[in-house]
Amino acid sequence: MKLQKATQFALYSILELALDPERQLSAGDIAEKYGISNNHLAKVLRVLGRAGLVESTRGVGGGYRFSGNARRTTLLAIIEMFEDIGAQSSDGGDQSVRTDIGRSLHPVLNEIEQIARATLDSITIETLVSQIKRNAGRGNETGRAGHRLAATSAK
Amino acid sequence: MSSRSPAQRNVGVRPAAAIRIRPLMPRDHRAIVALDAAITGISKARYWRELFADYGRRRSTRFFFVAEEGARLVGFVAGEIRAWEFGSVPCGWVLAIEVDTNRRLRRIGTMLLQAIVDSFKKAEVRKLRTMLARDDLLNLRFFRSQGMMAGPFIQLEKDMV
Numbered sequence: 001m002k003l004q005k006a007t008q009f010a011l012y013s014i015l016e017l018a019l020d021p022e023r024q025l026s027a028g029d030i031a032e033k034y035g036i037s038n039n040h041l042a043k044v045l046r047v048l049g050r051a052g053l054v055e056s057t058r059g060v061g062g063g064y065r066f067s068g069n070a071r072r073t074t075l076l077a078i079i080e081m082f083e084d085i086g087a088q089s090s091d092g093g094d095q096s097v098r099t100d101i102g103r104s105l106h107p108v109l110n111e112i113e114q115i116a117r118a119t120l121d122s123i124t125i126e127t128l129v130s131q132i133k134r135n136a137g138r139g140n141e142t143g144r145a146g147h148r149l150a151a152t153s154a155k
Numbered sequence: 156m157s158s159r160s161p162a163q164r165n166v167g168v169r170p171a172a173a174i175r176i177r178p179l180m181p182r183d184h185r186a187i188v189a190l191d192a193a194i195t196g197i198s199k200a201r202y203w204r205e206l207f208a209d210y211g212r213r214r215s216t217r218f219f220f221v222a223e224e225g226a227r228l229v230g231f232v233a234g235e236i237r238a239w240e241f242g243s244v245p246c247g248w249v250l251a252i253e254v255d256t257n258r259r260l261r262r263i264g265t266m267l268l269q270a271i272v273d274s275f276k277k278a279e280v281r282k283l284r285t286m287l288a289r290d291d292l293l294n295l296r297f298f299r300s301q302g303m304m305a306g307p308f309i310q311l312e313k314d315m316v
Contacts, residue, residue: 122295
């Protein structure tokens with residue numbers, strides 16, 4: 001699944017901050033760790049802030065921290081703040097859908113979309129944070145786990 | 156901005172005080188049928204009766220545990236060892252796991268799953284599997300929280316007309 005850059009930045013940021021909700025990180029810290037644009041990340045963090053998932057503190061020692069409910073927030077909820085998953089294959093107004101080929105092809109595309117949505121909607125931030133910590137506990141420090149996550153998600 | 160700390164906001168799990176996990180006993184039949192009917196909205200007394208009878212005959216490959224709070228049955232898990240379906244190595248298959256809706260978020264489901272996982276492991280099975288509806292987010296999120304992911308098998312079906 002190819003996600004837009006903003007969506008990927010949002011997922012990395014939320015997971016990085018949710019690893020330790022008491023910790024504050026600057027946009028620069030996160031941007032540097034994941035090798036992403038500071039300006040682009042700042043825009044993403046503003047969207048997440050408006051949704052109540054992160055909160056910022058100004059001044060010395062300030063930064064962003066996770067302020068959402070990790071048990072209730074799913075990957076799908078975050079992704080849908082930035083893009084519409086699978087909108088293309090569910091377009092009922094498309095003339096091609098009503099052709100013989102379309103009637104056979106679109107159920108397959110919809111199947112893929114539904115599985116993807118179910119997967120993303122079944123994984124909460126708490127679940128993924130637990131998994132990251134378990135992986136880190138198997139011999140990798142948190143930073144390395146974060147980089148591995150970034151590499152995997154970007155595929 | 157919320158006045159609560161991040162730690163406070165993420166509180167939601169109460170420990171399962173005085174919960175006991177034990178193997179199924181014949182007297183549990185009625186309580187399990189009632190709990191399942193309350194949760195699913197469908198009474199399946201015959202299905203459970205047959206499952207219990209089969210459990211009794213196949214103790215080495217079928218496992219059934221219940222959670223009790225005092226004398227009250229508040230949850231159960233059922234599973235079996237399956238092997239060699241389309242090349243699958245032996246796996247522990249969870250057939251059902253249910254917890255009283257008034258007692259959720261107390262890790263009772265986690266305790267039940269751990270009990271059946273321990274039994275599967277004693278039988279030298281190393282893979283845990285189950286099958287869920289795509290829109291059953293409650294159970295999907297529970298199993299995901301236990302570290303389960305999509306496996307290498309795909310479920311297929313069709314209407315037989």
